[in-house]
Amino acid sequence: MQINKPTPIFPGKELIQFDSNTDIRETLYAMKVGKKVLITEFYSNGMLLLKELQKHLKIRLPNKTLKEQHAFRAEYHKLSNLILLKIKNQEVDVDKAPKIGWLGKLYPDTNDFLLTFPQVQGLNSAWQKYKNGIKVPVLRNKVHPYYGTYFPTRFDHLTLFDNWLKRYEGPKKSAIDVGVGSGVLSFQMVQYGFQKVFATDINPNAIVGLKEFMGSTKLSRKIELYHGNLFATIEKEVELIVFNPPWLPAVSNEENIDEAIYYDKNLFPKFFAEANNRLAEGGKLVLLFSNSAEIKKITKENPIEKELAKGIRFKLEKCFKKTIKPVVDKTKPTKKVSIPEEVQLWVLAKI
Numbered sequence: 001m002q003i004n005k006p007t008p009i010f011p012g013k014e015l016i017q018f019d020s021n022t023d024i025r026e027t028l029y030a031m032k033v034g035k036k037v038l039i040t041e042f043y044s045n046g047m048l049l050l051k052e053l054q055k056h057l058k059i060r061l062p063n064k065t066l067k068e069q070h071a072f073r074a075e076y077h078k079l080s081n082l083i084l085l086k087i088k089n090q091e092v093d094v095d096k097a098p099k100i101g102w103l104g105k106l107y108p109d110t111n112d113f114l115l116t117f118p119q120v121q122g123l124n125s126a127w128q129k130y131k132n133g134i135k136v137p138v139l140r141n142k143v144h145p146y147y148g149t150y151f152p153t154r155f156d157h158l159t160l161f162d163n164w165l166k167r168y169e170g171p172k173k174s175a176i177d178v179g180v181g182s183g184v185l186s187f188q189m190v191q192y193g194f195q196k197v198f199a200t201d202i203n204p205n206a207i208v209g210l211k212e213f214m215g216s217t218k219l220s221r222k223i224e225l226y227h228g229n230l231f232a233t234i235e236k237e238v239e240l241i242v243f244n245p246p247w248l249p250a251v252s253n254e255e256n257i258d259e260a261i262y263y264d265k266n267l268f269p270k271f272f273a274e275a276n277n278r279l280a281e282g283g284k285l286v287l288l289f290s291n292s293a294e295i296k297k298i299t300k301e302n303p304i305e306k307e308l309a310k311g312i313r314f315k316l317e318k319c320f321k322k323t324i325k326p327v328v329d330k331t332k333p334t335k336k337v338s339i340p341e342e343v344q345l346w347v348l349a350k351i
Ligand SMILES: C[S@@+](CC[C@H](N)C(=O)[O-])C[C@H]1O[C@@H](n2cnc3c(N)ncnc32)[C@H](O)[C@@H]1O
Pocket: 150, 151, 152, 178, 179, 180, 181, 182, 183, 184, 185, 200, 201, 202, 203, 206, 228, 229, 230, 231, 244, 245, 246, 247, 259, 260, 261, 267
């Protein structure tokens, strides 16, 4: 299984070195014509150059309308990724750099290569989350998201699922968790007494991460992992199928979409067709969803309602909804939203 990780860059000749004595303006102009910059001496030199780049672009580029903001971000992204750091012996090769355990775990056999400064920052923040863990209100233990794996940052949908599991009186022999991510829904099901959960994910990092996390503990005997699309190679019939899918339709045909956030047009039709073959008679199909695509004015179409309207495979048993409080950004004037944001838990049964 090939893990997703930043691709190592091997140094070419055209690198400019940047230390605390280097002229910042000159460096920025060199970057604008595409020159790559290697940070030397201290990690903070890279932070300084990034800050100066931001300042430089703020003075020169308009940043008001949505289109301008998009262009600003694209330019910042392009230029900041020209700033490089050397990785040697599984460490960032400058003084006062953070210790990032991912370098040893993800690149055990690669030495002496470069990564971009933003990639190193991403690896560092992912390492902090993995090492310290994330407290999820409905779970007894913290979740430790593996590099490049989705983890929840808001929990209202998990509370909906917790409440539903509390009242669930059906059989608890086996369930399938499609798109297991950091394992949250599977852990919830095990907590509520499910004997076996078959869990899949299309993202290899999710599977590798959970395998490592569960090791040979009791949990590893309860949760069986499969790497693959939707149900992967699982052919069994189960009493409960759970899916917290991506909530937004992919608008363009971009190749590298984040499959935890965006779904393509085939995902739901394929999911319902395959779920129909794996749900036992009397079983429940639970989907967690939200109206965020509508709020973001991307689409009013709800793929679950669309399936139900077909009336061929599934009928609606119940839809629980929970309005969620908007995240208040104190730096921006509060915008009036016409419809409140809500998370939804859909319970479907076979027709
Ligand atoms: C919104 S996240 C939910 C993760 C986790 N179940 C949770 O609730 O925190 C969606 C997950 O589905 C996975 N996924 C997306 N498309 C998939 C597919 N076609 N087959 C299997 N997994 C998929 C993503 O990689 C991601 O881990």
